[in-house]
Amino acid sequence: MNIIVCVKQVPDTEAPIRITPDGSGIDETGVTLVMNYYDEHATEAGLRLREQFGGTVTLVSVGPERAKEALRTGLAMGADDAVLVSDPALNGADHLGVARVLAAVIKTLPHDAVICGKLSTDDNATTVGAALAEYLGLPQATAVAHLEVDAAGTGAVVHREVEGGVEVLAVPFPALLTVERSLNEPRYPSLPGIMKAKRKEIKTLTLENLGLAAAEVGAAAARTALVRLSPPPARKAGRMVEGDTEQAVAAILAFLVDEAKVL
Amino acid sequence: MGADIWVYIEHAEAAPKKVSLELLSCARSLSTELGGNIVAFVPGSKIDQVIAAVGSRGADIIYAAEHPLLDTYTTDGYAAVLADAVRAESPAIVLVGSTAQGRDLAPRVAARLGAGIVTDCATLAWRDGKVLATRPMYTRKAIGTVRVTGGGPCIAVVLPAMYPLPDADSPRRPEVRRRPVHLDGKAIRTSVREVKSVHRETIPLIEANVIISGGRGMKGPENFAILDDLARALGAAVGSSRPPVDSGWVPHDYEIGQTGKTVSPQVYLACGISGAPQHLAGMSGSKYIVAINKDPNAPMFQVADLGVVGDLFEIIPKLAEAVRKAKSQH
Ligand SMILES: Cc1cc2nc3c(=O)[nH]c(=O)nc-3n(C[C@H](O)[C@H](O)[C@H](O)COP(=O)(O)OP(=O)(O)OC[C@H]3O[C@@H](n4cnc5c(N)ncnc54)[C@H](O)[C@@H]3O)c2cc1C
Ligand SMILES: Nc1ncnc2c1ncn2[C@@H]1O[C@H](COP(=O)(O)O)[C@@H](O)[C@H]1O
Numbered sequence: 001m002n003i004i005v006c007v008k009q010v011p012d013t014e015a016p017i018r019i020t021p022d023g024s025g026i027d028e029t030g031v032t033l034v035m036n037y038y039d040e041h042a043t044e045a046g047l048r049l050r051e052q053f054g055g056t057v058t059l060v061s062v063g064p065e066r067a068k069e070a071l072r073t074g075l076a077m078g079a080d081d082a083v084l085v086s087d088p089a090l091n092g093a094d095h096l097g098v099a100r101v102l103a104a105v106i107k108t109l110p111h112d113a114v115i116c117g118k119l120s121t122d123d124n125a126t127t128v129g130a131a132l133a134e135y136l137g138l139p140q141a142t143a144v145a146h147l148e149v150d151a152a153g154t155g156a157v158v159h160r161e162v163e164g165g166v167e168v169l170a171v172p173f174p175a176l177l178t179v180e181r182s183l184n185e186p187r188y189p190s191l192p193g194i195m196k197a198k199r200k201e202i203k204t205l206t207l208e209n210l211g212l213a214a215a216e217v218g219a220a221a222a223r224t225a226l227v228r229l230s231p232p233p234a235r236k237a238g239r240m241v242e243g244d245t246e247q248a249v250a251a252i253l254a255f256l257v258d259e260a261k262v263l
Numbered sequence: 264m265g266a267d268i269w270v271y272i273e274h275a276e277a278a279p280k281k282v283s284l285e286l287l288s289c290a291r292s293l294s295t296e297l298g299g300n301i302v303a304f305v306p307g308s309k310i311d312q313v314i315a316a317v318g319s320r321g322a323d324i325i326y327a328a329e330h331p332l333l334d335t336y337t338t339d340g341y342a343a344v345l346a347d348a349v350r351a352e353s354p355a356i357v358l359v360g361s362t363a364q365g366r367d368l369a370p371r372v373a374a375r376l377g378a379g380i381v382t383d384c385a386t387l388a389w390r391d392g393k394v395l396a397t398r399p400m401y402t403r404k405a406i407g408t409v410r411v412t413g414g415g416p417c418i419a420v421v422l423p424a425m426y427p428l429p430d431a432d433s434p435r436r437p438e439v440r441r442r443p444v445h446l447d448g449k450a451i452r453t454s455v456r457e458v459k460s461v462h463r464e465t466i467p468l469i470e471a472n473v474i475i476s477g478g479r480g481m482k483g484p485e486n487f488a489i490l491d492d493l494a495r496a497l498g499a500a501v502g503s504s505r506p507p508v509d510s511g512w513v514p515h516d517y518e519i520g521q522t523g524k525t526v527s528p529q530v531y532l533a534c535g536i537s538g539a540p541q542h543l544a545g546m547s548g549s550k551y552i553v554a555i556n557k558d559p560n561a562p563m564f565q566v567a568d569l570g571v572v573g574d575l576f577e578i579i580p581k582l583a584e585a586v587r588k589a590k591s592q593h
Contacts, residue, residue: 013521232405235552248578
């Protein structure tokens with residue numbers, strides 16, 4: 001089974017975010033960049049399918065040169081190959097543009113399953129997976145929390161968490177899946193895995209290599225643009241109550257009635 | 264491109280989802296700047312009750328896209344119907360609720376149409392002929408303002424609880440237009456085997472005005488019963504931080520935070536939750552935060568409008584009693 005996993009490099013969510021003075025983005029100095037959290041789950045899902053069916057796991061990323069580090073994390077977990085598309089013309093590309101670029105790469109590779117994370121923790125877009133499925137013409141199952149591929153590898157039954165329940169969905173392969181964190185527990189890279197990943201060559205492609213024009217996928221094609229980033233509205237600490245249970249209950253009740261007006 | 268604003272009406276068990284109705288309010292505020300009609304787009308099969316429920320909520324037109332193959336939601340079926348309709352009618356904006364269904368559908372349709380898409384919108388405005396949205400980014404450590412550029416329709420996926428429910432008795436009586444639906448069963452590649460509804464003592468998180476959330480301080484699964492009881496008294500939903508999910512005390516869909524749900528109720532009552540940044544990522548957009556914690560230095564108190572230092576096991580049951588009493592006196 002040939003499995004493709006899409007991997008994005010993002011700032012570590014543990015790190016504080018500093019917005020640049022002009023509000024155009026974040027100041028990356030000193031910020032640790034890591035593989036998007038959900039993409040670890042996507043990689044794990046790919047590796048488990050390979051363990052079950054044989055084949056290869058290929059990681060694909062769109063981003064600057066430094067995004068190779070996130071790909072190395074995935075190689076160290078055990079992925080076979082990695083491809084990075086890096087091109088200055090992609091500055092200002094929107095999520096549909098990124099999905100188009102990913103589609104162009106994946107079309108050149110054999111694929112039974114394409115696996116993405118549910119969302120990226122920087123943009124929180126939840127857009128690239130389903131858009132990529134569209135560009136590849138594949139059926140999709142998003143936010144997959146449980147995955148069972150049939151013995152012949154021709155399709156899967158997945159569980160998707162929907163409001164108030166779980167949807168059980170049958171999807172034929174090749175398919176695109178986006179994954180939830182409850183799908184699996186990502187493995188840690190092993191020491192030999194890390195050593196191997198260091199030596200591995202990561203193929204780097206430009207838009208030209210893919211036969212794509214900046215006008216199709218870059219800033220000129222973008223249908224959305226970030227105008228500015230601002231800090232979230234500050235929340236101040238409010239009133240504190242330190243008393244006995246009676247006082248605590250009375251304070252909360254009064255708050256619900258008089259201030260929040262929900263009673 | 265027209266000036267109409269469409270609201271995608273998601274529904275279950277013959278009733279529209281609350282967020283879909285909220286989006287009719289969002290559409291109304293956009294239409295004061297944009298002009299154009301507010302169109303409720305209702306796909307499905309046997310949707311008369313849904314249409315009736317949407318009827319008096321302020322839409323000008325209801326487009327009904329009815330077909331037996333739309334009986335349950337599938338990406339292929341619903342994307343085809345929505346994309347065809349948008350292509351034919353060219354609305355300016357299509358509003359979709361940020362639900363499992365909305366997040367599955369909207370990007371697929373946007374890609375098919377080449378439409379600008381902006382997700383997780385907290386606010387939407389129409390400025391200088393463009394849609395301007397604000398949305399949480401970087402796990403809520405920043406708010407992004409995004410402009411949708413270019414011509415053609417824009418698809419905006421909007422968070423629940425950002426816009427008020429419109430009054431149920433608008434004098435507008437929308438005209439119902441039935442759209443012809445052409446669907447081929449073979450075009451629907453996935454099949455829904457079943458939807459297992461998870462039994463919940465309380466209402467779903469995204470529908471709730473008040474959310475009561477328990478953390479590691481709840482100590483065990485059995486103790487969530489006291490939160491359920493308070494939730495019943497308040498008409499609230501119950502959620503949790505991550506440790507109760509990881510320990511198997513509550514189902515995964517309780518989780519609020521970076522790797523869980525984003526919620527923004529009127530009141531968020533945090534019980535035995537310390538207030539880690541990953542938890543705040545999911546709930547710091549709440550209107551009011553009340554925290555109960557026995558540690559006066561818990562970081563949650565730095566964002567709480569009302570901080571109560573005390574033992575939740577003593578406070579919660581008494582609070583439920585007090586709420587019931589207060590309600591019975593109304
Ligand atoms: C990548 C990543 C993603 C994450 N995503 C999430 C997420 O989405 N959501 C999330 O919640 N966490 C998430 N976390 C975990 C997060 O970092 C914290 O570990 C977690 O939020 C702590 O949960 P807690 O506050 O319930 O537990 P604790 O931090 O252990 O706090 C328990 C609190 O209960 C109080 N307490 C104990 N007994 C009582 C009592 N009887 N009465 C009153 N108070 C009492 C204690 O004083 C303490 O403050 C994530 C972590 C990582 C690394
Ligand atoms: N630049 C990128 N390179 C590779 N994969 C990406 C990229 N951006 C997004 N993805 C994939 O799409 C998923 C959802 O991202 P998003 O739509 O940005 O929330 C991620 O978890 C990745 O699997």
